[in-house]
Amino acid sequence: MRAPAETLRLMTEHLGELGVPAPLSGGESPFDVLVGTVVSLRTRDTVTQKVTKRLLQRAPTPRELAGVPIGELEKLLRPAGFYRVKARQLSETARILCERHSGIVPGSRAELTALPGVGGKTAAFVLGMAYGIPAVCVDVHVHRVSNRIGLLATRTPEQTETELMRLFPREDWTGLNHVFVRFGQRVCLPARPRCTVCPLKGECEWNR
Numbered sequence: 179m180r181a182p183a184e185t186l187r188l189m190t191e192h193l194g195e196l197g198v199p200a201p202l203s204g205g206e207s208p209f210d211v212l213v214g215t216v217v218s219l220r221t222r223d224t225v226t227q228k229v230t231k232r233l234l235q236r237a238p239t240p241r242e243l244a245g246v247p248i249g250e251l252e253k254l255l256r257p258a259g260f261y262r263v264k265a266r267q268l269s270e271t272a273r274i275l276c277e278r279h280s281g282i283v284p285g286s287r288a289e290l291t292a293l294p295g296v297g298g299k300t301a302a303f304v305l306g307m308a309y310g311i312p313a314v315c316v317d318v319h320v321h322r323v324s325n326r327i328g329l330l331a332t333r334t335p336e337q338t339e340t341e342l343m344r345l346f347p348r349e350d351w352t353g354l355n356h357v358f359v360r361f362g363q364r365v366c367l368p369a370r371p372r373c374t375v376c377p378l379k380g381e382c383e384w385n386r
């Protein structure tokens with residue numbers, strides 16, 4: 179098995195060769211990141227990007243979002259999965275941000291996870307991307323891919339988070355999510371992984 183850093187490098191290079199874009203273009207505010215992350219749950223990347231852009235054009239701040247009627251929010255969110263639930267969560271989140279946080283997205287895990295629909299995974303992503311606080315955000319792709327390739331042998335996402343934090347230096351933590359998620363969506367797919375083109379096929383436990 180290669181060193182974890184080398185595995186990460188190969189995955190990153192392969193994504194570059196495939197032309198897979200980064201999920202964020204840079205320059206997003208903490209509010210932009212939070213909204214985009216909530217929209218992205220159970221939603222394809224292309225839909226997430228389209229819906230988030232449209233939503234933020236209509237309501238670029240928590241105060242403006244809090245003023246959007248639920249029916250209109252549902253329409254704006256509609257192509258995304260669970261759009262009705264997300265509309266209520268985002269509306270309530272906007273209200274809480276205005277009332278308790280002066281319209282600013284908080285920068286602590288405890289305050290973020292107190293917002294509707296924000297779990298540990300979303301909080302970790304917002305902390306890492308919006309505030310530069312190193313955090314490993316583990317979703318189904320990160321958990322599946324890291325175990326398939328034999329980097330880890332964990333049963334739960336929580337164990338995966340702990341192990342990835344042990345294997346990689348802090349400066350890699352936030353970026354791990356991007357690489358593993360995109361690799362899990364484009365190469366190491368849940369049902370039919372593209373092992374023949376995978377740069378890790380020679381050493382991957384699952385492929386063997």
Ligand code: SF4
Pocket residue numbers: 326327365366367371372373374376377378379380382383384385
């Ligand atoms: S060889 Fe197949 S199972 Fe292993 S990481 Fe690559 S795509 Fe996934």
